[in-house]
Amino acid sequence: MKKNKVTVEIYGESYAVKGDAEIEQIERVAALIDERMRRTARSNPRLSTTKIAVLTALNIADEFLRLEQDYRQLVQMLKEGK
Amino acid sequence: MKKNKVTVEIYGESYAVKGDAEIEQIERVAALIDERMRRTARSNPRLSTTKIAVLTALNIADEFLRLEQDYRQLVQMLKEGK
Numbered sequence: 001m002k003k004n005k006v007t008v009e010i011y012g013e014s015y016a017v018k019g020d021a022e023i024e025q026i027e028r029v030a031a032l033i034d035e036r037m038r039r040t041a042r043s044n045p046r047l048s049t050t051k052i053a054v055l056t057a058l059n060i061a062d063e064f065l066r067l068e069q070d071y072r073q074l075v076q077m078l079k080e081g082k
Numbered sequence: 083m084k085k086n087k088v089t090v091e092i093y094g095e096s097y098a099v100k101g102d103a104e105i106e107q108i109e110r111v112a113a114l115i116d117e118r119m120r121r122t123a124r125s126n127p128r129l130s131t132t133k134i135a136v137l138t139a140l141n142i143a144d145e146f147l148r149l150e151q152d153y154r155q156l157v158q159m160l161k162e163g164k
Contacts, residue, residue, distance in 0.1 A: 010136055010140075011136070013132075013133070013136070015133070015136065015137070015140075017137075017140065021144060025144065025147070026144075028147065029140055029143045029144045029147060030140065032143050032147070033136065033139050033140055033143055036139075036143075037136075037139075048132075049132045050095075050130075050131045050132045050135055051095070051097070053132055053135030053136045053138075053139055054092055054093070054095070054097065054115065054119075054135045055097070055099075056135075056139050057115050057118075057119075057135055057138050057139035057142060058092075058097075058099065058111055058112065058115055060139060060142050060143050060146055061111045061114050061115055061118075061142050062103060062107065062108075062111045063146060064142055064145060064146045064149065065107070065110065065111060065114070067146065067149055067150060067153060068149060070153065071149060071152065071153050071156065074153065074156045074157065074160065075156065077160065078156065078159065078160060078163075081160075081163060
C-alpha cells in the first residue's frame with residue numbers, strides 16, 4: 001500500500017505526517033489535536049507546550065481506553081445474542 | 083463526585099493529574115502515553131519532546147477515531163438485529 005504524506009499544522013507548528021491513513025483522516029486527526037491542545041492551554045495557561053501536548057495525549061488515551069471497554073462489552077452482547 | 087489526584091511520571095516529567103477517573107485508570111493511561119512517547123522517540127530520534135508528545139497524541143487520536151467508527155457500526159448492527 002502506498003504511503004500518504006501531508007503537512008498539517010498543530011498548535012502553530014508544522015508536522016510532516018506520513019502513513020497508511022487517508023489524507024482526510026490525517027487532517028481530521030490533526031484538527032482534533034490542535035483543538036484539544038488549545039482547550040488544554042486555555043484551562044492551564046501557565047503550562048509549557050510539551051506539557052500541554054502530554055496532557056492532551058493523556059485525555060485522548062483516557063477516552064480511548066473507555067471506548068475500548070464499551071466496544072468489548074458490545075462485542076460480548078452481540079456474541080451472546082447469537 | 084470527589085476528584086481523584088495522583089502524580090504520574092511520563093517521559094521523565096512529573097504530572098499532577100486530577101479528575102473523575104479512578105487512580106488506577108489515570109496510572110494506566112499515563113503508562114500508555116509514556117510507552118508510546120518512548121516508541122515515537124525511538125523511531126524519530128531527532129525530534130523535540132514537544133513534537134514527540136504531539137505525534138503520540140496524533141497516533142492515539144487516529145486509533146480513537148477508527149475505534150469510534152467501528153463502535154458506531156456495531157451499535158448499528160445491534161439495532162438492526164432487534
